[in-house]
Amino acid sequence: MSADAAELRALTQEFLAAHPPASTPREEFLRARFDAGLAWVHYPQGLGGLDAPRSLQAVVDAELTAAGAPDNDPRRNGIGLGMAAPTILRYGTEEQKKRFLKPLWTGEEVWCQLFSEPGAGSDLAALGTRAVLDGGTWTVDGQKVWTSGAHNARFAILIARTEPDVPKHKGITYFVCDMTDPGVDVRPLRQITGEAEFNEVFLTGVKIPDAHRLGEIGDGWKVAQTTLNNERVAIGGARIPREGGLIGLAAKTWRERPELRTQDLHQRLVKLWVEAEVARLTGERTRQQLVAGQPGPEGAGMKLGFARLNQEISGLEVELLGEEGLLYDDWTLRRPELVDFEGREAGYRYLRAKGNSIEGGTSEILLNIVAERVLGLPPEPRTDKDVAWKDLSR
Amino acid sequence: MSHQPDLLYTEEEEALRSAVRDLLADHCDAATVQTRAESDEPHDRALWKNLAESMGLAGLLVPEERGGQGATHREAAVVLEELGRAVAPVPYLTSAVVATEALLACEGEEAATLLAALASGRTVGALAVPLSDRAPRDEWGVRADAAALTGAVTGVADAAAADVFLVPTADGLFAVDAGAPGVTVTPQTSLDRTRPLAAVAFDGAAGRLLAPTAAPAVRRALRAGAGLLVSEQLGLSEWLLTETVRYTRERNQFNRPVGSFQALKHRLAQLWLETVNLKAAARGAADALAAGSEDADIAVAVAQAYAAPVAVHAAEEALQLHGGIGMTWEHPIHLYLKRAKADSIALGTAGRHREELAELVELWAP
Numbered sequence: 090m091s092a093d094a095a096e097l098r099a100l101t102q103e104f105l106a107a108h109p110p111a112s113t114p115r116e117e118f119l120r121a122r123f124d125a126g127l128a129w130v131h132y133p134q135g136l137g138g139l140d141a142p143r144s145l146q147a148v149v150d151a152e153l154t155a156a157g158a159p160d161n162d163p164r165r166n167g168i169g170l171g172m173a174a175p176t177i178l179r180y181g182t183e184e185q186k187k188r189f190l191k192p193l194w195t196g197e198e199v200w201c202q203l204f205s206e207p208g209a210g211s212d213l214a215a216l217g218t219r220a221v222l223d224g225g226t227w228t229v230d231g232q233k234v235w236t237s238g239a240h241n242a243r244f245a246i247l248i249a250r251t252e253p254d255v256p257k258h259k260g261i262t263y264f265v266c267d268m269t270d271p272g273v274d275v276r277p278l279r280q281i282t283g284e285a286e287f288n289e290v291f292l293t294g295v296k297i298p299d300a301h302r303l304g305e306i307g308d309g310w311k312v313a314q315t316t317l318n319n320e321r322v323a324i325g326g327a328r329i330p331r332e333g334g335l336i337g338l339a340a341k342t343w344r345e346r347p348e349l350r351t352q353d354l355h356q357r358l359v360k361l362w363v364e365a366e367v368a369r370l371t372g373e374r375t376r377q378q379l380v381a382g383q384p385g386p387e388g389a390g391m392k393l394g395f396a397r398l399n400q401e402i403s404g405l406e407v408e409l410l411g412e413e414g415l416l417y418d419d420w421t422l423r424r425p426e427l428v429d430f431e432g433r434e435a436g437y438r439y440l441r442a443k444g445n446s447i448e449g450g451t452s453e454i455l456l457n458i459v460a461e462r463v464l465g466l467p468p469e470p471r472t473d474k475d476v477a478w479k480d481l482s483r
Numbered sequence: 484m485s486h487q488p489d490l491l492y493t494e495e496e497e498a499l500r501s502a503v504r505d506l507l508a509d510h511c512d513a514a515t516v517q518t519r520a521e522s523d524e525p526h527d528r529a530l531w532k533n534l535a536e537s538m539g540l541a542g543l544l545v546p547e548e549r550g551g552q553g554a555t556h557r558e559a560a561v562v563l564e565e566l567g568r569a570v571a572p573v574p575y576l577t578s579a580v581v582a583t584e585a586l587l588a589c590e591g592e593e594a595a596t597l598l599a600a601l602a603s604g605r606t607v608g609a610l611a612v613p614l615s616d617r618a619p620r621d622e623w624g625v626r627a628d629a630a631a632l633t634g635a636v637t638g639v640a641d642a643a644a645a646d647v648f649l650v651p652t653a654d655g656l657f658a659v660d661a662g663a664p665g666v667t668v669t670p671q672t673s674l675d676r677t678r679p680l681a682a683v684a685f686d687g688a689a690g691r692l693l694a695p696t697a698a699p700a701v702r703r704a705l706r707a708g709a710g711l712l713v714s715e716q717l718g719l720s721e722w723l724l725t726e727t728v729r730y731t732r733e734r735n736q737f738n739r740p741v742g743s744f745q746a747l748k749h750r751l752a753q754l755w756l757e758t759v760n761l762k763a764a765a766r767g768a769a770d771a772l773a774a775g776s777e778d779a780d781i782a783v784a785v786a787q788a789y790a791a792p793v794a795v796h797a798a799e800e801a802l803q804l805h806g807g808i809g810m811t812w813e814h815p816i817h818l819y820l821k822r823a824k825a826d827s828i829a830l831g832t833a834g835r836h837r838e839e840l841a842e843l844v845e846l847w848a849p
Binding site: 340343344347350351352354355356358359360362363364366367368370371373374377378381383387390393394453456457459460461463464465466467468469470 | 488489490491728731732739740742743745747748749751752753755756759760761762763764766767785786788789837838840841844845846847848849
C-alpha cells in the first residue's frame with residue numbers, strides 16, 4: 090500500500106471513530122463524510138474531496154463498507170453524481186459549487202438531465218427549446234423527453250437554444266433548472282415494459298436566474314461534452330464477478346431446470362457465456378489501465394458490447410423458459426427509481442434491454458464515434474455545418 | 484475465483500515487444516514471407532537463429548536452472564503477438580511452446596538434456612501429434628516395441644524444421660531424432676504454408692524414453708499451446724485491422740475515401756471492439772498460465788473459443804474491404820487469412836473449446 094493510501098486509511102478510521110455508523114443518523118453521517126473530504130477524494134478540499142488521486146477512493150470505500158457505514162445510494166442519483174457533478178466542478182462558479190455539490194452528493198437533492206427532445210435525439214445539437222434573457226433572468230420554453238428521474242428530481246441540467254441565428258452547435262447555453270418552478274410540467278412516459286421510468290417534461294415560461302448558467306452564453310455544447318463523456322465513463326466502470334449480470338441469471342436457470350435444455354439453446358448459451366466473460370475481462374482491463382494511469386479508448390466500446398450482450402442473453406432467456414416465456418410478470422404502470430433487471434423476470438429483461446442500444450447514445454452513433462475518434466476514419470459529410478439553426482429543415 | 488489476472492503489459496514486456504518487432508521489421512517483411520512460402524524451404528532458419536539463439540527467446544518458458552531464460556507465458560505471449568503480426572514462418576509455437584511444455588512435464592536426464600537444447604534454440608522440437616489435436620488421444624498412431632517406434636502421424640506442424648520429435652505412444656513419451664534411420668518426413672500441401680504440415684512415419688526408429696505415460700505431458704503442451712495461440716491470433720487481427728483502416732482512408736471512390744462510408748466505418752468499429760476484447764482474453768489466458776492458476780483451464784477455453792472466430796472475421800473483413808486487391812496473390816492478406824483459418828482449427832476448434840468450457844463451468848449439455 091502506498092503512503093497516500095495508508096494515510097487515507099488512517100484518516101477514514103479517525104472519521105469512523107468520530108462518527109460511529111451505528112449511532113449516527115444517516116444524513117448526518119453523509120454530510121460529515123462530505124465535510125471530511127471523504128465523499129469523492131479526487132475533488133478539491135471543501136467540496137467533498139482532498140485533491141487525492143481518484144484511485145484512492147477505493148481505499149476509503151473499503152474501510153467504510155467494512156465498518157457498516159451507510160452509503161449515499163449512488164444508483165438513486167446516478168445522473169447527479171455521474172454527470173451533473175463533474176460538469177459543475179469543471180464549469181461552475183465557486184458559488185454554484187458550494188450551493189449544489191453537497192446536497193447532490195448526500196442524495197438530499199436528486200438531479201435529472203433535460204437534454205433530449207422529441208426532434209433531437211442522436212442529433213442532440215439540433216435541439217429547439219428556447220431560452221431568452223431579460224435583465225438577469227432567462228425564460229425557457231420547449232419540450233424535453235426521455236428524462237429519467239424527473240419526477241423525483243430537485244434540479245436538472247438543461248441545454249437550451251439561446252441564439253437561433255448561428256449554426257446549431259454554437260447557439261446553445263447550459264443551465265441548472267429548478268424543477269419546482271411552476272412552468273415545469275413532468276408527465277410519465279410509459280414504455281414497452283409497462284412501467285414509466287422516463288418522463289416528458291414541458292417547459293412553459295420557466296424562469297432561470299442567470300446565476301444558474303454553467304459556462305458562457307453560447308458555449309453550452311462544449312459544456313455538454315463534459316456531461317456526455319462522463320455519462321459514457323459511468324457505464325461499465327464497476328468491477329463485476331464472473332457470471333455477473335444477465336448471463337448469471339440465464340446460467341442459473343440452465344443449471345436448475347434441466348428439463349428446459351436443448352442442443353440449440355446449449356450452443357447459444359455457451360457462446361454468450363464466453364462473450365460475457367470476455368466483455369468482463371475487457372472491463373477489468375480498462376479499469377486496470379485507468380488505475381495505472383494509462384487510460385485507453387477501450388471504454389468507448391464497453392457500452393456497445395454490453396448493449397448487444399444484454400439483448401441477446403435476455404432474448405435467449407425468454408426462449409429457454411419455453412411455455413413460461415409466453416407469460417409476463419406484471420404490466421402495472423409503475424414508477425421505478427432504478428432500472429432493476431434482477432428484480433424482474435425474463436420477459437421484462439428482454440423488453441427493457443431493447444433500450445440499452447438507444448439510451449446514452451445509440452449504438453450506431455457510438456460506432457461512428459469509435460470509427461472516427463479511435464480509428465481515425467474520415468467523418469461523415471456534414472451539410473448542416475455552416476447553416477444557421479433557424480434555417481435547418483425539420 | 485482464486486486469481487485476479489493482471490491484464491496489462493509491463494514495461495519489460497513492452498521492451499521485449501519493441502525488440503522483436505524491430506527484428507521482424509528488418510528481416511520478415513511480407514514480401515520475404517511470400518517468397519519463402521513458395522520455396523522448398525518454408526521455414527526462415529536465419530530468422531529463427533536470430534530470435535531463438537541471439538535473442539534467447541526459445542527458452543522463455545524454461546527456468547534458468549534448466550537452461551532457459553526463466554520468463555513466463557506472459558512474455559512468450561508478447562513474442563507470439565509480434566510473430567502473428569508478421570505471419571513469421573518460424574517454429575516458435577511448435578518448438579518453444581508446445582514441445583517445450585511437453586518436456587517441462589517430464590523428469591529425468593534425457594528430458595533435461597533435450598529441454599536445454601530446445602531452450603538454446605539450436606535444436607528444434609516438434610510434438611508428433613496432429614496440429615488439430617486438443618487433448619491426448621485414447622489411441623496413438625505410433626507404438627513402441629521395446630524402444631523401437633513404428634507408426635505414422637499426419638498433420639504435424641513444422642515437422643519439416645524439426646530436429647527431434649516427441650512421440651506419444653501407449654508405452655510412454657519418446658524422443659526420436661528426425662535424422663535417425665527409420666524416420667520419414669513427408670511434407671503435406673498445407674492451407675497455411677507459413678506453418679506447414681508434414682506426415683511423419685516411423686519404421687522401427689530408435690526412441691529414447693522421456694516419460695512412462697504420455698498423456699500428462701501432451702495435455703500440458705496442448706493447453707499452453709492453445710492458450711498462447713490466442714496471442715498469435717491477436718497479433719494477426721491487429722495487423723489486419725490496422726492495414727484495413729489505413730487502406731480505407733486512402734482509397735477513394737465516389738470522390739470520397741471509402742473509409743468515410745458509414746457501412747464500412749461500422750464494420751471496422753465492430754472489428755476494433757472484437758480485437759479489444761481479444762486482447763483482454765489473450766492477456767487473461769497468458770496470465771493464468773504464467774501464474775499456474777487453477778483458473779487456467781477456463782481462461783484458455785474462454786480465450787480460444789473467442790479468438791478463432793475473431794481472427795478469421797478480421798481476415799475476411801480485411802479481404803472484402805480491400806476490394807479486388809485483397810483477392811490477389813501479390814497482396815499479403817491471403818497469408819493472414821490462411822494462417823487465421825488454420826489457427827481456427829489448430830489446437831482445437833472454437834466449438835471444441837466451448838464444449839470443454841461447458842463442462843468446466845457446469846453448463847451441462849442436454
